[in-house]
Amino acid sequence: MFFSALEFRAMRLSRSLIPTLKETPSEAQIASHRLMLRAGLVRQTSSGIYAWLPAGWKVLQNISRIVTEEQEAVGCQAMLMPTIQSADLWRQSGRYDAYGPEMLRITDRHQRELLYGPTNEEMLTDLVRQGVKSYRDLPQMLFHIQWKFRDEVRPRFGVMRGREFLMKDAYSFDLDYAGAVVSYRRQMLAYMRSFQRMGLKAIPMVADTGPIGGNLSHEFIVLAPTGESQVYFDAAFEKLDFGGDTYNAFSDADLERCYSDLTTHYAATDEKHDEAAWAKVADKREGRGIEVGHIFYFGTKYSDPMGLRVAAQGGGDLIPHMGSYGVGVSRLVGALIEAFHDEAGIIWPDSVAPFPAVIVNLKPGDAGCDELSEKAYAAFKGQALYDDREERAGAKFADADLMGHPWQIVIGPRGAKTGTVELKRRATGEKVEVSLEDALAKIAG
RNA sequence: CGGGACGUAGCACAGCCUGGUAGUGCGCCUGCUUCGGGAGCAGGAGGCCGGAGGUUCGAAUCCUCUCGUCCCGACCA
Numbered sequence: 001m002f003f004s005a006l007e008f009r010a011m012r013l014s015r016s017l018i019p020t021l022k023e024t025p026s027e028a029q030i031a032s033h034r035l036m037l038r039a040g041l042v043r044q045t046s047s048g049i050y051a052w053l054p055a056g057w058k059v060l061q062n063i064s065r066i067v068t069e070e071q072e073a074v075g076c077q078a079m080l081m082p083t084i085q086s087a088d089l090w091r092q093s094g095r096y097d098a099y100g101p102e103m104l105r106i107t108d109r110h111q112r113e114l115l116y117g118p119t120n121e122e123m124l125t126d127l128v129r130q131g132v133k134s135y136r137d138l139p140q141m142l143f144h145i146q147w148k149f150r151d152e153v154r155p156r157f158g159v160m161r162g163r164e165f166l167m168k169d170a171y172s173f174d175l176d177y178a179g180a181v182v183s184y185r186r187q188m189l190a191y192m193r194s195f196q197r198m199g200l201k202a203i204p205m206v207a208d209t210g211p212i213g214g215n216l217s218h219e220f221i222v223l224a225p226t227g228e229s230q231v232y233f234d235a236a237f238e239k240l241d242f243g244g245d246t247y248n249a250f251s252d253a254d255l256e257r258c259y260s261d262l263t264t265h266y267a268a269t270d271e272k273h274d275e276a277a278w279a280k281v282a283d284k285r286e287g288r289g290i291e292v293g294h295i296f297y298f299g300t301k302y303s304d305p306m307g308l309r310v311a312a313q314g315g316g317d318l319i320p321h322m323g324s325y326g327v328g329v330s331r332l333v334g335a336l337i338e339a340f341h342d343e344a345g346i347i348w349p350d351s352v353a354p355f356p357a358v359i360v361n362l363k364p365g366d367a368g369c370d371e372l373s374e375k376a377y378a379a380f381k382g383q384a385l386y387d388d389r390e391e392r393a394g395a396k397f398a399d400a401d402l403m404g405h406p407w408q409i410v411i412g413p414r415g416a417k418t419g420t421v422e423l424k425r426r427a428t429g430e431k432v433e434v435s436l437e438d439a440l441a442k443i444a445g
Numbered sequence: 446c447g448g449g450a451c452g453u454a455g456c457a458c459a460g461c462c463u464g465g466u467a468g469u470g471c472g473c474c475u476g477c478u479u480c481g482g483g484a485g486c487a488g489g490a491g492g493c494c495g496g497a498g499g500u501u502c503g504a505a506u507c508c509u510c511u512c513g514u515c516c517c518g519a520c521c522a
Contacts, residue, residue, distance in 0.1 A: 022471065022483065023456050027515055047514065101446095102521080119522090152521070153446065160522095167522065219522090294522060328522045362481065394482040401482090412481060422481085 011355070011377075013387045018055050020399050031226055032337035033158030035346050039403045041333070041354075048155025048163030055403065056333070058354035060166060063198065063332050064145050066351060067168045070194040074186040074249040076141040076170050081120050081127075083147055087113035089122045092306045102150045116149040121302045121324055124171045128320075129308045132173070138310060138320060139179050141186070143170030145329060157228075160290070160334035170325040173303070175310075180297050180321040184216055185255040187295050187325040188262060191220055192242040195292070198332070199349030200339060203237050205267045207294065216323070220293035221269065224338035227288030232273055234265035235283035290335045295325040340427075346404030347427050355385040357407035357443055358400050362393050368416030372436060376409055376421070379440050384409075401426065407443050409436075 018040040027044070028034040036042050041056030052060055068078055084106070090096035096115075104116040117123070128140060145168045155163050172183035188204065195202035204218040221231055240261055247258040266281045268274065269289065278284070300319045302308070309317040328335075340347040350356065357380065361373040377386045385405065387396050393412075400408045410422040415433065423439040424431045434442070 019455085021456060025456065026451090026458090029516080044514090100520095148522080150521075154516095154518095154520085156516085165522070169522090291522070326522055331522065392480060392482090392484065394480095394484080397482045399483085410481080414481080 011382055011385050013385060014389045016055075016385075017053055018385075018403070019053070020402055028158065030157050030160075030338070031341055032160065032334040035337050035341055035402070036158055036334070039346055042159060044158075046163075048152060048161070050159055050162060050164070050330075055354040059333050059336075059348075059352055060330060062352040062354070063329050063336075064166075064168070066197050067145065067194050067327055067329065070190045070197070071143050071168070071170060073193070074141075074190040076143050076187070076190070078144065079142050080144045081117075081123050081146060083117055083149070084114050085117045085120075085123055087115055089126055090115065093122050093125075093302050094305060095122065102152065104149050104151050117146075118148055118150045119324075119326075120144070120146075120169055121171065121322075122306065125302045125306045125308055125322070128173055129306065132308075132310055132320075134311045135175055135313050135318065138173055138175050139183060140173040141170060141183055143168055143325070158334055159330050160338075162330065165328060166330040168327040168329055172323045172325070173308075173320040174322075175318060175320065177299070177321055180299070180323055181216070182252065182255060184295065184297050184323050185259045186249050187323070188218065189242065189247055189249055189255065189258050191293055191295070191325075191327065192240070192258075192262070194327070195220065195222065196242050197351050198336060199351060200292075200336065201238070202292070203231070203233050203267050203289070204262050205231070205233075205269055206263075206272065207296070216297035218263075218295055219269075219291050220295075220327075221267075221289035222292045222332075222335050222339065223287050224290055224335060225288055226338045227290045229289055229291075230270040230273075231268070231287055231289040232270075232278055233267040233285050233287075234281050235285050236265040237267065238285070290331075290338060291328075292332050292335050293325075293327045295323065297321070297323040341404070344398070345402035348404040348406055350406045353404070353406050355405050356380065356383060357409055358385045358387055358403070358405040360387045360396050360400055360408055360410045362396065362410065362412040364388050364390055366413050366416065369411050369413055372416045372419065372421070373411045376411065376436055376440070379436075409439055409443075 020040045021038045024034045025037050028037050036056065040053055041059065042050040042052055045051050072078060087096050103118055106114040106116060108114055124142060132138065132140060145166060147164055148167045149164050152161065152163050155161055170187060172180060174180040174183055192202065201223045202220050204220055207217040207219040248254040266277055299321050303320045303322055308320055310320060312318040336352060337346050340349060359373050359376045361369050363369045373386065377384060387400065404426055406426055408424040408426065410424065415421055419435050420433055421436050421439050422431055422433055423442060
């Protein structure tokens, strides 16, 4: 059978739109913004609005996939709602006027008032209102990953504080407060699993609940040395593991234990920092953090005014209790880079890297190098990046480090003769000379 | 929304004060030599100097307006 790497043209660097930059564009101040531009992940098209180039789009999709899998694993249904919404819907909840100039308002050719959605509580409440009639239909938990727009006065930090951003937002509908608490805890677990899979250390911190009250609102802060706010937390958080079946999302006891593990220890950002409580913490940790998620329970704030009612078990109606749960998917790209980079560039965790590996052909045109490189490339079925450019070795190494591929398979004329490659792990800098087969096995394992 | 800057080649910048046919480095193209950590030499392409008015014989440069972008603060997933 004829099988050649030529069939996988798309990820040959010489044929790809991954424009790396040697110098930093002057608008970029923080590390992640600088590196995203330099590594060719994004390009700004307007203030706070970015185009995601091929490599950046892959990262966004990888994060979305992890978030989707973990949402579904706790029983949350994937769906997709539009970006454009009707102003009428927002008038029903009273938010059309309450929401300030951050909301992008649009008028169509018929002078109908529309808006580019900054969030979707109203829309989903409306959809549930149309489809859910009985207590038997509850609980419901749904999410989508969709572009949002908030007309920030001052966009900054690249993708971390853009106007247009990709967000996972989930909404839960329960019969009562007790049910809403279970949904809330499930989301909390899904969040911890998601962030752990991305290699991030995330800590839930109590957030303002506004007029609703109670303590059911948490911000998820990801630790990164260059984070925007100072955070204080108990070292107990470092020992928590959300992988495997540590906590069963469908066991009330496990959910309660999970919630307890996440909320009994001290954790606060500098705005909420309480010196008295902090003094009692035995094993203290401090660091910088970036908010990447926010979840809250808000009862009947939308269901009530929008007329969402279901038939109750004993007759009559009841008003479902709701919660909503956001993850800044595009912001996470920035947060990940803030957490994982060095002087040379990005250091992608394997789970979100745009490419599992880069194959660096040091001498395109050399029969031995080409053959071995194509063989390596074919082994990845086009999923790896193949640097087949006619560049000097130094430039290729610099770009490979900048783009942050977890593994680098370096193929030069020296090793090509014996089928040996140099395998470099980006995170540690460790390099070994091994056969291509061994290199592939090591990457797979 | 208050305060402060900046728009000159793909990127980073100089030139502006003191008007006179637009420059440097990197990148890009061609050739030769190089070739395992962002090479050297030679040649070349690429800019109505953000836009519109105005002053002037003449405007990147001076004046007015406008659009865009960034930084600090307040605000925020």
